[in-house]
Amino acid sequence: MAASREDVKFLSNPKLGLRGKKYCRFRKFGIKYIDYKDEDFLLQFINEQGKLLPRRITGNSLKYQRRVATAVKRARHLAILPFVADLMK
Amino acid sequence: MRHYEVNFIVDPVLSGDEVKATAETIQKEIKGAGGTIVHVGEMGLRQLAYQINKRSTGIYYCIEFACESSEWLVKFELNMKRNENLLRFLTVRLDKYGVKYNDDKRSGRIGSRAKKKEAPAASAPATEAEIGTVPAPEVVDLDA
Numbered sequence: 265m266a267a268s269r270e271d272v273k274f275l276s277n278p279k280l281g282l283r284g285k286k287y288c289r290f291r292k293f294g295i296k297y298i299d300y301k302d303e304d305f306l307l308q309f310i311n312e313q314g315k316l317l318p319r320r321i322t323g324n325s326l327k328y329q330r331r332v333a334t335a336v337k338r339a340r341h342l343a344i345l346p347f348v349a350d351l352m353k
Numbered sequence: 354m355r356h357y358e359v360n361f362i363v364d365p366v367l368s369g370d371e372v373k374a375t376a377e378t379i380q381k382e383i384k385g386a387g388g389t390i391v392h393v394g395e396m397g398l399r400q401l402a403y404q405i406n407k408r409s410t411g412i413y414y415c416i417e418f419a420c421e422s423s424e425w426l427v428k429f430e431l432n433m434k435r436n437e438n439l440l441r442f443l444t445v446r447l448d449k450y451g452v453k454y455n456d457d458k459r460s461g462r463i464g465s466r467a468k469k470k471e472a473p474a475a476s477a478p479a480t481e482a483e484i485g486t487v488p489a490p491e492v493v494d495l496d497a
Binding site (some may be wrong): 340 | 360363396401402403405411413414441443445448450453454458487
């Protein structure tokens with residue numbers, strides 16, 4: 265007794281492989297300056313330990329990944345972001 | 354004309370007048386060296402992300418200024434380093450986008466996102482305070 269085609273359709277997640285392509289948000293939305301004093305914005309680019317997320321995950325272009333990195337480092341110097349942390353988010 | 358931004362954290366142990374005086378001496382120094390002050394931003398008392406000189410809070414200032422020559426900045430930074438009222442400082446040169454960003458931020462063209470983020474931040478301490486006050490009546494109930 266083979267299942268009908270209608271049943272088979274939902275045996276795997278229909279959304280698999282449908283994730284959109286990663287993009288650089290700075291290029292897409294035309295953000296030219298990254299404010300190192302904006303804590304909430306920079307939180308998007310660091311993980312729970314306060315480490316920078318790789319480009320592989322954020323999708324930033326190389327140019328803006330470098331700028332994010334400097335911004336985070338400046339924020340750390342000014343004690344806006346921690347150098348090391350547990351469970352930041 | 355080059356634009357710069359100097360951030361510094363003033364020791365919170367000082368009195369209000371002393372804090373203002375330190376900020377003013379720094380402004381005077383910039384003016385004395387031929388710089389023009391674009392904006393003085395006071396971010397007020399903030400929690401530090403980590404302790405500096407055994408202080409867990411600090412008063413943040415951010416002064417944006419423009420000047421022709423940059424040679425005096427070395428001296429300026431040395432003075433900042435020697436100033437014992439300061440916990441930290443950072444001088445940054447702004448590119449044209451940075452200048453525009455700061456302008457826009459002051460005139461309120463950007464910042465709607467910042468305002469949204471401020472709301473949960475403001476509510477967070479309130480809930481903490483509630484948690485702190487709640488246990489007391491409960492204990493009284495148990496005794497009764």
